[in-house]
Amino acid sequence: xxxxxxxxxxxxxxxxxxxxxxxxxxxxxxxxxxxxxxxxxxxxxxxxxxxxxxxxxxxxxxxxxxxxxxxxxxxxxxxxxxxxxxxxxxxxxxxxxxxxxxxxxxxxxxxxxxxxxxxxxxxxxxxxxxxxxxxxxxxxxxxxxxxxxxxxxxxxxxxxxxxxxxxxxxxxxxxxxxxxxxxxxxxxxxxxxxxxxxxxxxxxxxxxxxxxxxxxxxxxxxxxxxxxxxxxxxxxxxxxxxxxxxxxxxxxxxxxxxxxxxxxxxxxxxxxxxxxxxxxxxxxxxxxxxxxxxxxxxxxxxxxxxxxxxxxxx
Amino acid sequence: xxxxxxxxxxxxxxxxxxxxxxxxxxxxxxxxxxxxxxxxxxxxxxxxxxxxxxxxxxxxxxxxxxxxxxxxxxxxxxxxxxxxxxxxxxxxxxxxxxxxxxxxxxxxxxxxxxxxxxxxxxxxxxxxxxxxxxxxxxxxxxxxxxxxxxxxxxxxxxxxxxxxxxxxxxxxxxxxxxxxxxxxxxxxxxxxxxxxxxxxxxxxxxxxxxxxxxxxxxxxxxxxxxxxxxxxxxxxxxxxxxxxxxxxxxxxxxxxxxxxxxxxxxxxxxxxxxxxxxxxxxxxx
Ligand SMILES: Nc1ncnc2c1ncn2[C@@H]1O[C@H](COP(=O)(O)OP(=O)(O)O)[C@@H](O)[C@H]1O
Ligand SMILES: [Mg+2]
Numbered sequence: 001x002x003x004x005x006x007x008x009x010x011x012x013x014x015x016x017x018x019x020x021x022x023x024x025x026x027x028x029x030x031x032x033x034x035x036x037x038x039x040x041x042x043x044x045x046x047x048x049x050x051x052x053x054x055x056x057x058x059x060x061x062x063x064x065x066x067x068x069x070x071x072x073x074x075x076x077x078x079x080x081x082x083x084x085x086x087x088x089x090x091x092x093x094x095x096x097x098x099x100x101x102x103x104x105x106x107x108x109x110x111x112x113x114x115x116x117x118x119x120x121x122x123x124x125x126x127x128x129x130x131x132x133x134x135x136x137x138x139x140x141x142x143x144x145x146x147x148x149x150x151x152x153x154x155x156x157x158x159x160x161x162x163x164x165x166x167x168x169x170x171x172x173x174x175x176x177x178x179x180x181x182x183x184x185x186x187x188x189x190x191x192x193x194x195x196x197x198x199x200x201x202x203x204x205x206x207x208x209x210x211x212x213x214x215x216x217x218x219x220x221x222x223x224x225x226x227x228x229x230x231x232x233x234x235x236x237x238x239x240x241x242x243x244x245x246x247x248x249x250x251x252x253x254x255x256x257x258x259x260x261x262x263x264x265x266x267x268x269x270x271x272x273x274x275x276x277x278x279x280x281x282x283x284x285x286x287x288x289x290x291x292x293x294x295x296x297x298x299x300x301x302x303x304x305x306x307x308x309x310x311x312x313x314x
Numbered sequence: 315x316x317x318x319x320x321x322x323x324x325x326x327x328x329x330x331x332x333x334x335x336x337x338x339x340x341x342x343x344x345x346x347x348x349x350x351x352x353x354x355x356x357x358x359x360x361x362x363x364x365x366x367x368x369x370x371x372x373x374x375x376x377x378x379x380x381x382x383x384x385x386x387x388x389x390x391x392x393x394x395x396x397x398x399x400x401x402x403x404x405x406x407x408x409x410x411x412x413x414x415x416x417x418x419x420x421x422x423x424x425x426x427x428x429x430x431x432x433x434x435x436x437x438x439x440x441x442x443x444x445x446x447x448x449x450x451x452x453x454x455x456x457x458x459x460x461x462x463x464x465x466x467x468x469x470x471x472x473x474x475x476x477x478x479x480x481x482x483x484x485x486x487x488x489x490x491x492x493x494x495x496x497x498x499x500x501x502x503x504x505x506x507x508x509x510x511x512x513x514x515x516x517x518x519x520x521x522x523x524x525x526x527x528x529x530x531x532x533x534x535x536x537x538x539x540x541x542x543x544x545x546x547x548x549x550x551x552x553x554x555x556x557x558x559x560x561x562x563x564x565x566x567x568x569x570x571x572x573x574x575x576x577x578x579x580x581x582x583x584x585x586x587x588x589x590x591x592x593x594x595x596x597x598x599x
Contacts, residue, residue, distance in 0.1 A: 045431075045599070050599040066439055071339065072339070073337035073338075079428075079431050081428050085427045092350060096432075097432060099343050100343050101338060144337045
């Protein structure tokens with residue numbers, strides 16, 4: 001359980017997190033979704049007691065993180081930037097952390113096995129790929145067998161197999177009743193992993209709730225119509241104040257009305273329809289629509305952006 | 315990488331296996347964590363071996379130069395005034411140089427790599443881990459200083475015996491100089507640790523630390539204003555020098571009493587450490 005109350009962080013004049021309040025429930029995976037620079041990592045650093053909130057408060061399992069007697073048993077965190085000395089081996093890094101909580105060497109070996117680092121555990125971290133670094137960060141997060149897991153952009157740099165593995169891991173951990181809080185700027189990732197979403201943009205929460213509910217709340221559903229009389233139908237619909245676009249000849253994308261209405265209009269005019277299909281918004285569209293005013297570093301075109309996201313997801 | 319759990323239940327079973335879930339943060343554990351941290355870095359071992367090697371070689375070189383001094387009628391009478399322990403401890407500035415860098419790196423190495431966030435995630439109250447870091451550093455610095463002094467004693471013994479200068483263990487002067495070396499080197503390590511915690515950057519810390527510890531007295535010796543020379547006598551090197559001699563020393567500004575020197579050297583360790591501890595609790599990691 002993570003509870004934030006009017007949590008705010010300002011760096012100089014820049015407000016990174018702007019009075020956000022939320023509750024992350026145990027037993028499910030909550031996705032913390034937002035474009036780059038939205039304030040996800042800052043929020044996570046405040047949860048972990050690394051950055052001090054400008055105002056507001058946040059607790060984990062009922063107390064500020066720093067007040068727990070065995071912090072690594074409460075929360076395991078993968079932080080955004082690598083938090084490892086490159087001169088140490090993976091095993092030594094984990095041993096330094098394990099020692100603070102008297103965690104046995106056998107547990108260190110166990111998390112090394114679990115994260116697939118057995119072959120490189122004695123190599124220095126400086127030579128690790130981004131993906132191996134992420135696995136080490138996840139191993140460190142699992143070390144104390146914590147009740148709450150916080151993973152900041154865990155799939156960054158992972159290969160598709162690694163992405164799949166993280167997904168199964170967090171689903172499994174949540175199924176055991178743990179709290180799993182997972183940040184990402186990739187909605188496609190969240191669609192397959194999260195139960196709940198907390199969407200953040202420019203430091204503010206812009207939507208929260210079960211994944212489907214967040215999608216429905218922005219809905220913006222459209223109706224796709226194919227008709228040999230597309231032009232005539234478009235004119236008839238446009239007269240009613242409905243938005244119509246023609247993505248290709250003979251096909252209409254109608255928004256701002258229902259499929260029933262489109263069907264009725266076509267029937268009244270005696271226009272044949274070859275397809276009439278309502279489309280609910282995808283998570284991707286919901287996200288775009290939610291965050292379009294809240295993107296700090298928008299790339300030049302929307303298509304370029306979604307291409308980058310796909311690229312990073314692979 | 316493909317050895318990963320295709321079966322998610324296997325992963326999660328391992329994660330909750332009760333035999334593994336003994337998690338208990340203690341001061342002893344935090345100390346052990348800091349030990350592992352220091353000893354698992356190659357740079358620590360480089361620093362330790364080069365401290366011992368440079369201090370020992372420097373004392374040997376100084377001892378060998380007694381031969382040339384003895385041949386020169388101008389310097390020959392001076393040999394009788396010398397205390398053997400001063401020759402044994404003559405590698406002190408080299409030790410100070412490397413131990414100061416080691417102290418700085420023990421914390422700036424964490425800030426510059428992001429390791430500090432793992433450290434503070436494991437010990438969010440921060441002060442226990444800072445205290446543990448200071449303590450491990452003190453033990454390591456004192457140990458390497460002691461080993462270096464013993465090695466210096468052994469390698470110079472043959473040469474010093476020719477001039478009847480082997481420092482007697484029954485002589486309090488011997489303990490003053492050799493103990494003073496260990497004391498001042500340990501203080502230098504803490505000075506850099508405190509400074510590094512405040513500045514965070516390795517380059518900035520090493521520059522400031524070495525300037526204050528080693529360079530400043532030499533630079534300021536050309537400024538003959540009284541108040542500047544008073545300041546110089548309170549700088550670490552002159553203050554240490556009064557502890558590293560049984561008589562007088564030619565280090566500029568070394569004119570404090572023994573007691574004052576002990577306090578001044580301690581202040582160079584304590585003030586930065588306390589300031590750093592206060593700042594550490596408040597600042598973002
Ligand atoms: N230590 C810092 N100093 C100054 N600004 C910061 C700092 N950390 C983050 N920011 C700013 O705060 C905003 C949120 O950043 P961050 O939390 O990293 O976003 P996200 O993780 O969602 O990409 C960004 O505009 C970023 O530049
Ligand atoms: Mg981030």
